[in-house]
Amino acid sequence: MPNTFMPPWWAKSPHIQTILPVFTKVAKPKLQRQRVELPDGDFVDLDWQDMPQAGKPIVIIIHGLEGSAQSHYARRILQACKAQQLAAVVHHHRSCSGEANRLARSYHSGDTDDLQFSLSTLKSAYPQSPLLAVGYSLGGNVLTKYQGEYQDDSLLARAVVVSAPLQLSACAKRLENGFSKIYQSHLIKQLRQKISHKLSDPDLAISMPLSQLEVERLNTFYEFDDKVTAPLHGFDGVDDYYTRASGLPFVSRITKPTLIIHAKDDPFMTDEVIPHSSQLSGYVEYELHAYGGHVGFIDGGTPWKPHFYLESRVLQFLMGEYNLEQSSASPINRDAVAQGNTDAHSL
Structure with missing residues (x-):
């Protein structure tokens, strides 16, 4: 039917x-x-x-x-x-x-x-x-x-x-434009909070690939995935992540x-x-x-x-x-x- x-x-x-x-x-x-x-x-x-x-x-x-x-x-x-x-x-x-x-x-x-x-x-x-x-x-x-x-x-x-x-790279770019930026901002805020929480733990902070100041500067998925997702999960940068994970x-x-x-x-x-x-x-x-x-x-x-x-x-x-x-x-x-x-x- x-x-x-x-x-x-x-x-x-x-x-x-x-x-x-x-x-x-x-x-x-x-x-x-x-x-x-x-x-x-x-x-x-x-x-x-x-x-x-x-x-x-x-x-x-x-x-x-x-x-x-x-x-x-x-x-x-x-x-x-x-x-x-x-x-x-x-x-x-x-x-x-x-x-x-x-x-x-x-x-x-x-x-x-x-x-x-x-x-x-x-x-x-x-x-x-x-x-x-x-x-x-x-x-x-x-x-x-x-x-x-x-x-x-x-x-x-x-x-x-x-x-x-x-297609992750295309979606990341889409969320940087127009009203879609509102969705990106909401989600990035949640992701930053989780990373900040881990940075506050000395045992985890030593394994984190960036500082708290750098976290606060992350405003797009492309930036977050390049500075956080890719290095933490064994990818050679954001483009490698988007290619292999899509x-x-x-x-x-x-x-x-x-x-x-x-x-x-x-x-x-x-x-x-x-x-x-x-x-x-x-x-x-x-x-x-x-x-x-x-x-x-x-x-x-x-x-x-x-x-x-x-x-x-x-x-x-x-x-x-x-x-x-x-x-x-x-x-x-x-x-x-x-x-x-x-x-x-x-x-």
Whole structure:
């Protein structure tokens, strides 16, 4: 059936699509925390909503930059999973669960090692449960890269990627212009605060690649990634990081069913994140919508109580008409994929 999205007249602005969901109240989920100790002495936290029944699927939620289980999109998909009696767990990137991580390093857009460790932990504990994942924004880029890196060894049966910055350098430049600078300023402020906190710890400060004064001068993602992300995570500068961590080159390598959703008006992106049809693996279904903003996709309701497209679409793909045990056996039949309308393209 067609997978179409059209915002109401009052939500066609990409900034309304991006900002209104942040201020829309969503019930706080009841979560149970599981700490996963990593091989390098650090940790990540998994927040569970309901524990899985034997052999039943587990939905893994991978949040975006400086997000968490309390992000608006995470709360909504958790709510949707609960309505369908699906066990769900949020994989927090290092330092994002409300507690600072132990090491000088943190997380980045191409860090698939921590995700693989979390998935391995889940697969070991629940070997009969299919693992399904949805990644948002930065988490979507991580998920795309993971699927392309691990290919048949991916521990995921199916995956959905939402609003992922698949070409990092282009997205960094986009956020330096126009109203998008507001989003950049907000996120950079949060990142600077975390680095300042680590610099206040003498044991961590000696491993940090810059001083507090230099931190205060960081105003763009390009500067932050050049002075902090790249050196802390073993990259040879920001350009090396953007090249090696971007998810776009990995889309063609994916061998497990994966849905990628973008909005053409996303204020975090440019057209460079949009894969050409020749870059799409046969296992990738791609949706490009004319509207939707960044992790927005309001499709109805009122400004006081909006309705959203994402949750139903994500779970439709993850739990739709397919046999979980055979979900990776054959690529998507593109001839059978509905094209929708001019506002939603499935390639």
